[in-house]
Amino acid sequence: MPPVAWSGTFLVRQPAIRPPTPTTRKPTAMRPLPLTGLRVLDLTRLLPGPLASMHLADLGADVIKIEDTGAGDYARSAGAVHGTVSYFELVNRNKRSLTLDLKQAAGVAAFRRLAATADVILEGFRPGVVDKLGIGYAAMTAINPRIAYCAITGYGQNGPYRDRAGHDLNYLGYCGLLDQIGTPGSAPAIPNFQIGDLLGGSLSALVGVLAAVIDARSSGRGRYVDVAMTDAVFAHTLFPLLAVLGLGQALPRGEDLLSGGMPSYGVYATSDGRHLAVSAMEPKFWQMLCAAIDRPDLAPLAFATGAEGQRIRRELEAVFAGRSFAEWSALFEKVDCCVTPVLRFEESMQNEHLLARAMLVEVAGVRQFAPPFKVSEMAFAARLPPPAAGQHSEEILREGGFTADEIACLREQKVI
Secondary structure, eight states: OOOOOOOOSSSOOOHHHHHHHTSSSOOOOOOOOOTOEEEEEOOOOOOOOEEEEEHHHTTTTTTEEEEEEEOOTHHHHOOOSSSSSSGGGGSTTEEEEEOTTTTTHHHHHHHHHHHHTTTTEOOOSSSTTTHHHOOOHHHHHOOTTTTTEEEEESSSSSSTTTTTTOOOOHHHTTTSGGSSSSOOSSOOOOSSSSIIIIIIIIIIIIHHHHHHHHHHHHHHHOOEEEEHHHHHTTTTTTHHHHHHHHHHOOOTTOOOOOIIIITTTTEOOOTTOOOEEOOOOOOOHHHHHHHHHTTTGGGGGGGGOOHHHHHHHHHHHHHHSSOOOOHHHHHHOOOOOOOEEEEOOOTTTTTHHHHTTTTTETTTEEEOOSSSSOOOOOOOOOOSOOTTTTTTTTHHHHHHTTTTHHHHHHHHOOOO
């Protein structure tokens, strides 16, 4: 596979995706980014909220990252776990930073002035904290009825667990998903992917925020969006729910249809210790798979479960163990039956398809992911690198109508 070619410049652009047009038609001028003009005040830290606001920023929103005047976003220091690059640098591009001490009355007053013309407020504090600070939804909607106000928490704004601490693994544990991940007889497997943080705290928040923004533009009234990461994972755990509805209980770990109970859907080891992902669930794919491995006798048994399903799985394990990863990969490259290599992550970064999709970019010298959406007539641009804390404080306040004397006073009081 060709090596990754990284741009040596900061500004990285991807070609816009346009529908096919006749060759005689002149190309249309590039349109403004979809969220141009949307002002977001982002109070969140660490991962879920900052990733959500980065998606908004990539789409053109003016995201103002508001950090306290002390430690700021903890990810600046805590996120560097394997070297010098922290995950702060991966989720904070295209934003501006304002440091603001919200424990001082002058800091709250400054925030309220900025909120009066904002479209979105994102926060990720425990329930009740923003109300104590004087910047909760009731206070903000009183000065800006159009505000879309999103709170991202582990357990939501109500319920007996609302005040509990938690991280991704806790949310997965409470919603029943963690118990489903792993192999029969083993402990639950820990995913190296923050399902609750990213599915719940980032993507679910985006849906709620954009729905509230659209409604506010037509009705003139904003919305309060209560996003609980536990709720979001629980609401997408569909196959365990199907088992409970049909059988009265979830199947044991590793025994449901998609976790090991059906031989046509699973992971199989090759002779050299690598693995293949087999998801030949439709009969036509299963039949093509059986023909490719020279086992036409298995063709009628695509949906076998129970003891019969385990017998077929063992036979497939023996077949796949007979050839190397490279041999199987080459064979299934020519057979379109949903059998693919399980790539190591560094191999994925070299994968020809992901490269063709321009899914990796370089921002301020750091390799990172491009947006996971391709929007017509929109070229992705890393317009701003991840900001230093308070890098844009004076600029943002001037835009908000603060005079030079007011800004100097805030700085003297250490509010900014």
